Amino acid sequence: MALFKFLKRKRPSESRDDSPDGTLQIDQGLTIGSRSPSFFGRLLHKLAGKSSFLESQQRLLKDLEEEGLLIYAVKYRSHLDFLFLNSRLSQADLRPPVFAFDLRPILWLPAFRAIRLIFSFLRHYLKEGAFPNPYQTGDYRELVLGREPSVLFLVGKAGYYRRFGFTERDPLHLLLETQRQTDMPIILVPSLIFHGKAPEKQQKGMVDIFFGHKERPGSLRKLVAFLRNYKNNILEVAEPLNVKEWLAGQPAENPSKSSLAFQLRRELIDRIDRHRRVVTGPVLKSRWEMKEIILHNKDLEKRMERRARSNNRTIEAVRKEADGYLDEIATDLNLTYVQIGERLLTWIWHTIYDGIDLDVDSLDMVKQAAQKAPLVYVPCHKSHIDYLVLSYLLFRHNLNIPLVAAGKNLSFWPLGTFFRKSGAFFIRRSFRGQKFYTDVFAAYIKTLVNEGHNLEFFIEGGRSRTGKLVLPKLGLLAILMQAVEEGYCDDLIFVPCAINYDRVLEEGAYLKEVKGSSKKKESLAQLVRARGVLKKRYGRVYVKFSQPMSLKTYMDRFNLDFDTMKPKERHAMYRDFAWRIIHNINNTSMVTPVALVAAVLLTTSKRGISLAEIKLITGNYHNYLQHREVPTVSSLQDLDKTLQDTLTLMVKSKWLDLLADEDETDEEERIYTVDDSNRLQLEYYRNNIIHFLLPAVYISSAILTKEAFEFNLEGIEDDLLFFRDFFKFEFVYDADENLGETINQVLAYCLSQRFIIEASSQFNTYRITHQGLKALSCFASLLRSYMESYWIVLKATKHLDKKPYSEKEFLKKINSMGNKFYKLELVERFESISRITFENAVKFFCEKGAIKKSEKHENGKVHVSYENGNNQEAVAYYGRMIDRFHRTSHFTIK
Structure with a gap:
């Protein structure tokens, strides 16, 4: 049998009873054989x-x-x-x-050999006065050399x-x-x-x-x-x-x-x-012991005493309040629940997914990092499934599962109890106006770090409804960095993680929210209704980890010292580190077939697109992604087959319609159509990968503003800087990016594909080819819906001349104007009517003075209103810039 696979060989020392010097040589029973286990x-x-x-x-x-x-x-x-x-x-x-x-495994040897060995040992003892020593006889050395x-x-x-x-x-x-x-x-x-x-x-x-x-x-x-x-x-x-x-x-x-x-x-x-x-993982203390440790935290004790004095309350009452917060927050990890969850999730994954692809090499990096300091996993947040996928994979690959920061909205019975027993702790959506709650929560997090627990949190705050990464929230990150500053641990290692889906379970709910509907609160009834997802298939899930980021290494690299930092400098450090995490998540994301094809289908505002056009544009995007060494899923290695399979899946899912002519024999002339109602759905998946395409999108847009086919590089970098600022609330950028290198990389790709040719090396000029005009237009078209969204918001500012609007009213007005402009064909892309893009545009124009934002605090709530910022120069300037890149005259705001 395989257990005793080694076949005992006859060694020279075992072929005789005595060596020339008279020392007894015997089988010492060191090896286990293969006979009669x-x-x-x-x-x-x-x-x-x-x-x-x-x-x-x-x-x-x-x-x-x-x-x-x-x-x-x-x-x-x-x-x-x-x-x-x-x-x-x-x-x-x-x-x-x-x-x-x-160790002599005599008990596990075949019976005959074991008995023979016992008699041999006795014989050796009687003759030599000691049992045989494999070190002295050289048996161990012989086996090693063998x-x-x-x-x-x-x-x-x-x-x-x-x-x-x-x-x-x-x-x-x-x-x-x-x-x-x-x-x-x-x-x-x-x-x-x-x-x-x-x-x-x-x-x-x-x-x-x-x-x-x-x-x-x-x-x-x-x-x-x-x-x-x-x-x-x-x-x-x-x-x-x-x-x-x-x-x-x-x-x-x-x-x-x-x-x-x-x-x-x-x-x-x-x-x-x-x-x-x-x-x-670390030694696991009971929930009650953890609560006692936290309530005796010296810093928290001082804050409780201060709160008792300022509110004229007893210290016991304040302690009871803190204890109540800990009951709301704290996890109660129980491995039995984790094991039950693993079996349940295994069944669910097999039911709704075609498989989960984990990049094992990146997981090995995580294992190495886990030996140096506590880990903080920071995955992107596209679905509620994110909580489960990551812990499931870590558990299956023998890594200590992290304690996960989950939204308080998920603490409803029975799901909340199961999550809490599986390692979740709960966090409120906002800390604003809840100073003491924040103090208790911070003490809890710092104690977990001090105990050596691995943690997981979503730096975006909530799930992304657009498919892009949401800009980072700094609250929990700041607490973790303070834990290192205050000596709760020597270092923390942050592990950015990208989780990509062929399809997300919540896509229907996301589309409603993007169109302006309110988010529905999670509840038991909603959980029961969600059982319908088990009747569908959602493709594959792709998980990959980025290079772990040591906080200590980061601070050493930039010569940062907590002791010498001023509050503004500390906040700037939090922000910079957060953006680096988000950027690393973006860079680790995988290009999926659904995302790639969705990007191709949205290059045009026309309802129909031929298979030939789809293949051409897909090849262009795919070649560019390969040129930039962007990670793609393995199925894209066979691009033609994967493209056809994805189109078939989209037709089956009713995202597309196929216009088939019975007399048409040329497959290339097949026409696929996209209804307006499905464009937002496609945009969600396109946004999964748009950050990879942005350099080509921006530079193509800048080149196409030139008056002639022949152009030089003058002004290209300025346009790139404009885009990075204009869409600062939409996209995440690399803090260390060299814009000159980025421009050269995109130009090198365009030259390699003959989209442009060198017109004059002396004057550094280039000429756009016929095929290049089409290719550059396809890249630039990916920005069109965003340009239209920002133009709609600029047009809406004129309504603020009459009266201030509440936040809800103003967004409703913008949405109404967007639908009106779409029907009048003043905007071409239905996906430009997006509540979330409108919110980002309002935030940008508030920063630039085109809109004025006011906040009023009442009964612990914040009421936001908008009025005209009276900065007509800013309104006119951004109207002209949108017109310049969009190349549509009615976009100029006068």
């Missing part, structure tokens, strides 16, 4: 196959087997762990360890005294000496075997006292845990250590043998301990 061996082999062993780690070990000899380092001595490794690795088609240092994988135990009482008294009996000393004498790399693989993923609890029970601690259980407890959790057993390997490279990196002063072995042992133990924390 015991009943327990067969059972263990079967159960081991149920355990989790990640494919990425199997591939890693496969590659390492080609490099050298693998020796698996386990922290504590255990027969069960040795046998488990032997069985599980052989099942993964890896070379299993066939012996373990300082490239036989093995297991090495790092910690134990017997091993400690043996190493202390006899250095030559230290397996690490043997390996170091052997490595010096051979070119074959010896690779030590720190290995961990988990019987479930439950974090360690602070309070120890009677079981721990009598049967051993969970991390180092007694033999009985370990066996029971293995059998009881056979479906949840996990094999994990930490970062391997190449002994040859490690020796080369040691100081030249030549430390003692025992010192080197000690340092190597400490390094392996540290790697195991760090990896254990990555999987199980």
Whole structure:
């Protein structure tokens, strides 16, 4: 069987009873063979196959087997762990360890061989006065040189005294000496075997006292845990250590043998301990203990005393108020709920999705970062499913799941209870006017960080209704950065994460909100109605992590110091770091087929577009994305097939109509039509990737403003700066971007595709080709709906001359004017009538003085109103600029 795959070979030392010097040479029972395994061996082999062993780690070990000899380092001595490794690795088609240092697996050998060994040992003892020593006889060294994988135990009482008294009996000393004498790399693989993923609890029970601690259980407890959790057993390997490279990196002063072995042992133990924390997380304290720690937080105590004095209340009353806030906020993590949730979600994903594609290489970066400091996952927020997808994937890939900041709107029964037990803590939509609540919430977050918990929050605040990333909110980010400043932890590592969907579950609700409808509050009734989603398919989900961002590294890079910062400088740092997170999420996003085709279909305001045009524009966009090395999903490698499949899916989903002529034999002449009612839906998915296309969109728009086909680069960078400012509330930009390099990259692409040709190298001029005019127009057309939205808002400012409008009334007026202009064909794109784009445009024109915003506070609520900003110069200037880029005369505001 695979459990005992190693076939015992006949070694020279075993072919005779006595060596020439008279020393008795015998089979020492160090290796396990393949014949007649015991009943327990067969059972263990079967159960081991149920355990989790990640494919990425199997591939890693496969590659390492080609490099050298693998020796698996386990922290504590255990027969069960040795046998488990032997069985599980052989099942993964890896070379299993066939012996373990300082362990003779006599009980697990075939009966005849075990009996023979016992008599051999007795014979040796009677003749030599001691049992055989594989270190002295060279058996261990022979097995190592024979490239036989093995297991090495790092910690134990017997091993400690043996190493202390006899250095030559230290397996690490043997390996170091052997490595010096051979070119074959010896690779030590720190290995961990988990019987479930439950974090360690602070309070120890009677079981721990009598049967051993969970991390180092007694033999009985370990066996029971293995059998009881056979479906949840996990094999994990930490970062391997190449002994040859490690020796080369040691100081030249030549430390003692025992010192080197000690340092190597400490390094392996540290790697195991760090990896254990990555999987199980910090010690889990009860909810009540956490509340007590927070309420005794020194800073919070001072604030409670101040609140009691200022409001003429007793300190007990204020403490009770704080306790109530903690009941509202705090998580109550229970692994049983997490395991139930995993099984439920597995069924849901198989029901509604065609699969979840996780970028495993990016996940490996996260695992490495998790060993250095607490992680803060920062995913984009496109769907309520985001909460579930990320925790599900982390749990399935043996990473400690984060505690998730969820909106208080999701705390309704029964979903709120399940979320809270699965690691969610709840946060109010706004902190405005709730100073004491903010103090309690901040103390809670800082305590979680101090305990070493990983966290997750959505920096956008709420879900994106447009498909683009929402500009970052700084509240929770500021609290986390203050936690580092105040010494709750030395560092925090932020992990931007992009989650892309072929289709989002909430697309229907989003479209209603974009058109102006109010958001419906989450409730049990809404949850019951949502069961209809289980009857549909929503394509695939794509998850990828960005390079983790250490706060300490960021501050060192820009020479920032909390101690010397003024409040404005601190706020600027929060803002800059937040924008870098958002930008990294954008850069990590994947281009999906649905998003790409949606962008193509919206290049024209016409209702119909031929298949030939679709193929041409798709090829142009795809080539540009490849030129910029933008991440795309694997299915786009076969562009033609994926394009046709996506169009078929869109027709089936009634996003498109196909006009098929029975007499038409040329597929290229097929016409696809898009109703106005579906353009907003397509825009949502186009916006998933528009940030990748923006450089080409902006520069194409600037080039097309030239009066002739021949142009130079004068004014291109100024136009780029205008766009970045004009759409500052729409899109996220790279803080470190070099505009000159961006322009050159887009020009290089256009030259490579012959969209433009060099007219004169002396005068740095270019000429637009015929095909280039079409291609540049396709890029520039992606901006048209935004231009129209901002023009509608500018036109609406004239109504503010008569009277101020409340925020709700003004947006309603803008929406009404947009529909009117669309019917009069003054605007071409139905998707330009978007409440969210209107809100962003109003915010921009308020900043520029074209609109004046007023706020009035009443009964804890903020009432916003707008009136004319009396800055006609700004109104006229932006009207002219919209006209210039839109090339439509009626857009000029006079």
